[in-house]
Amino acid sequence: MTSITKPLIPLAPLAKNDLGLTIRDYEGAMSTLCAGCGHDSVTAAIVYSFWELSTPPHMIAKLSGIGCSSKTPTYFVRGAHGFNSAHGRMVTIATGANAANRELTYIGISGDGDSLSIGLGHLAHAIRRNVKMVYVIENNGVYGLTKGQLSASADIGTRAKRGEPNEIAPIDPIMLGLAMGATFLARSFSGDKEQLVPILKAAVAHNGLALIDVISPCVTFNDHEGSTKSYRFMREHEVKEVQTDFVPLRTEIHGRIPSDGTTEITMHDGSVVRFGSVPEGYDPSDRQKVEEYIRDRHSRGEIVTGLLYVDESAKDVHELNHTPAEGLNKVPYSKLCPGAAELASMQASFR
């Protein structure tokens, strides 16, 4: 925690986005996390992404559960709606909020404990329902807020700062997502905003649940020699073969590159995710190939990052449920709740 808040310096005008807002308008309160926490870098990437996308702050809803990660929504977009829910229930609240008002941009911040332990069941069902939201797991492999016990994402062989090596198999949210039918799966690293920012922007554009597993080192409890989620380990073992760029809708796309292996996926809102380079034979829309590739690299001790899988054709929760195009909160009450007589007549029809 810092002794002062980040001062607003009246320098030569800061750049403004399409709404006339500067990046400082997308910041939040000062972080109270440990100095050097990966989560603060993720926060900075989120701030930058929303600013560049010119998302109106009041059209953003930020949600979280419990944990170090779940503190972070306080630290970005102070003008957004926010909900700090019970442990592991971030996505249930997000599902309800999204059901009521589909017009907001939902971003849920969770951690490996919140999502892969107590909230795993909710995560699985939200993936199934394809709730349109950005779901960020700030994954550091430990429970930082309770002094660094190993979490469900800790790799076999990893050690707690002072303890025995872990022998329990980890849950990998990407493999879980592939198994559950997730439609947008990415892995990134808090120490690499060049990669994380385009992924976040693509996630906002995605029509469904966009799950981003961000390896975000815990400097206090898990940035040591026995850790597989430290800054050094990531820099030594990360494979960045899947490289993506995000081209927002409003940008005119010049001279499309001919098919030299470059893949482009047009998102629901018309923006484009461009894969600058992918490994040979890799197809980010082929679930089976993606799974094989990740398993193969994983068995060699490598951590694959990038936007790994996208399926933009799947229906989101509202399409699956045939809800109106506008938010339910805008549907007149009389239509939303037609009254006792209508209920009685409906019940009569079941008899």
Add this chain to the structure above:
Amino acid sequence: MTFRFHSSDIPFGWNRVEGGRGVEPTNEQDPNYYHQVVDCQWACPAHTNVPGYIRLIAQSRFDDAYMLNRESNVFPGVLGRTCDRPCEPACRRDRVDGSPVAICRLKRVAADLRGDISERLPIIPAEKNGRRIACIGAGPSGLTVANDLMPLGYKVVMFEQFAKAGGLMRSNIPEFRLPSKVLDDETQVILDMGVEIRYETPITSLHALLKEGFDAIFVGVGAPRGKELDIPGRHDENDTHIHIGIDWLESVAFGHAKEIGKRVLIIGVGNTAMDCCRSSLRLGGTDIKVMARRPREFFKASPWELEDAEEETVQIIVNHAPKRFVIEDGQLVGMEFDVLEWDENAVNSTVLDTVIVPCDDVILAIGQENAFTWIERDLGMEFGKWDMPVVDAVTLQSTLPRVFFGGDAAFGPKNIIWAVAHGHQAAISIHSLCEGVPLHDRPPMGMNLASQKMGMTEWSYHNDYNPSSRQQMTHVELTKRFASLDLEVELGFSAEQTAREVQRCLNCDVQTAFKDKLCIECDACIDICPVRCLTITTNGEEADLRSRLSAPSDNLAQSLFVSAPLPQTGRVMVKDENVCVHCGLCAQRCPTAAWDMELFDLIVPYAASANFIPIPVRSSGSTDSRVRN
């Protein structure tokens, strides 16, 4: 599955960048690097530790602040009123919110509110070292030479043409800007060190002086000759209503000129012209016009001096070139001017019209020059361009090894703070000469760096950015200020103003110090920096590097800090020094203490440090002035 730990290279996505290409790592052992970051101190010819004394003022330690000032600039009270302030245009605060810290007027606060500092002055050895030094002129440069040499046991003989010490500080700066009490106090401190001063003793022959056997002679006679304007009518009047600016100011200062006509024209727009027009208002002038040949943006006067004159109803008239003096029956009645129109850069002009401006007096303030009529040209002293003696820019030595020059006498008119800086350097040279040390072996600049960390999130300095705007100096009311010549116009900062102004200082001397080996590249410092002056990137040539920084890097006058390759990826940490506000947030957010905030204390060499002689003082006061927080 097994992971490999700590491979020596980075095999996959993070291709380690190998060093060797791009900008060399910044040399943090070089005091000049950190010195440049302290823009005010770097810009000051005497390298006064500005942030250091501002922090002392903030703590009401006025004696300490005064002594810290005096160490480098010798005349804090005088300079706190009259300095040309090269520090202020350089001030980082100017780049941040458009107006610099009022450094000069804070200096005055320390001088005005100090107590008795006599106990803290150097002890002058009773036993002399046998060397005799002559100083010609008791102005700022000569007094500085005496100030630096007296504590080393030298005997200094000072020759002064007037009956009082001070040189141009006395003769050319009117009392309403610099009260004589302030000047007397600060010159007397030096004379009281035992300087033998011979008043009303103008030197008429260097040859004669050389024969007196001084070990060294320091020439600090200023640039005493005002420039003439030889246009028709200049010598046609019976009476003398056409004056040379600096001569007239001198007559005013010594009480010879007591009045002037109602309508006065000042020719020229330098700082001397500003003193002339404002003095005229106090000697009976009511309609004062400053006549300038060129447009306002090409004026030589400091902007604040122009403002102060205009506040006193002086009219400044541009694009008027003097053509002739209008003399009727031997009486000056006016002056004729060509009205000019200039091209964009005021290089070429065309005459639009000719006008006669009636007046009672004209003061010529179009510059001043040196006059070395008293130096015989057969002594072997080499003279160069504009008939100026050839003087070494570093040692201030002339081609006669025992004769040194300083102040305006050395390289033409500059200002007081330059004169002081010359005095310090000349004193070093004279001491080296007497000790047989080669003059170009200058004692080096040194530095101390000390961490300012006081706890987890606490620094020893006030690191938060204070949004106060620059405090405006209060002046004596316009209706009252012309009553007498010695009524000081500026009232000085109030306690409240001082308290606000000191907090505007960004503490540039509390430096961001980076230890590349500790960095884990977590980006915490980059994310928190309020001015985005930090970037981790691959190295490259400077222009390329500047194009890739977090914030636009367009101030090429400000250096880049570039670290050695970082341990994990081989990228480098780059800091654009341009607008860092020294808030210390990078160091607070750094998990490994790779960043630290360290107090940079520049150790400026003086004659006493030339061969490391510590100067004893009677008492260091209740607190050591070197503890600057």
